[in-house]
Amino acid sequence: MDDPAELQLWNRALRDDGEAFGRLFDLHRARVYRRALGLTEDRHNAEDVTATAFFELWRKRRSVTPVNGSVLPWLLVTVVNVSRNLRRSTSRYEKFLRTAPRQPAGGEPDAETVETRQRLAMALKALAPIDGALLVLVVLEDVPIAEAAEAVGIKPVTARVRLHRARARLRENLHDLDPRPRPAEGMSC
Numbered sequence: 001m002d003d004p005a006e007l008q009l010w011n012r013a014l015r016d017d018g019e020a021f022g023r024l025f026d027l028h029r030a031r032v033y034r035r036a037l038g039l040t041e042d043r044h045n046a047e048d049v050t051a052t053a054f055f056e057l058w059r060k061r062r063s064v065t066p067v068n069g070s071v072l073p074w075l076l077v078t079v080v081n082v083s084r085n086l087r088r089s090t091s092r093y094e095k096f097l098r099t100a101p102r103q104p105a106g107g108e109p110d111a112e113t114v115e116t117r118q119r120l121a122m123a124l125k126a127l128a129p130i131d132g133a134l135l136v137l138v139v140l141e142d143v144p145i146a147e148a149a150e151a152v153g154i155k156p157v158t159a160r161v162r163l164h165r166a167r168a169r170l171r172e173n174l175h176d177l178d179p180r181p182r183p184a185e186g187m188s189c
Contacts, residue, residue: 006066006071007066008020009021009024009027010066010071013058013061014061021061028071028075029050029054031076032072032079033047035076035080036079036082039080040087045083045086048086049079049082049083049086053075053079057071057074057078119177123170123174124170126169127169127170128162130154131166132166133151133152134149134163134166138159138163
């Protein structure tokens, strides 16, 4: 059944009238939410699904065709699809959590590890901000030196020199630490 008032609101929304779209939201929100709640059986998920359906209606408004003068059927179909996607992604996430490796109980780092981390953090803070940024980008994040240099606003040749000096300062400040990798607990070399 055609609703001329809704069609007028829809035509205004097609011309980017946010107020008209807001009135369409007010008109259909309760029904869309009820359908979402019935499909998700969770109030928070139903709110997210409802919001997503209206967001998609706004985003795709140029290609949406009202059915019998109403966008409600399109919204309800979208709710079904979004709910289905939510169930699938939740299922994948839960499967990942079930199969992800767990850290053994008592996984607290020992005192030596804590001290090493604290000393490393202090040594990094003592570096000039650009040097610390270069070290993090190149050494820890494996960013190519040319890209790291660009990110901090210096030339690559300058970055190489600064990185070399930063590494030397870290070696000097942390000279008593054993930098060789150690095997994981319970594994032999």
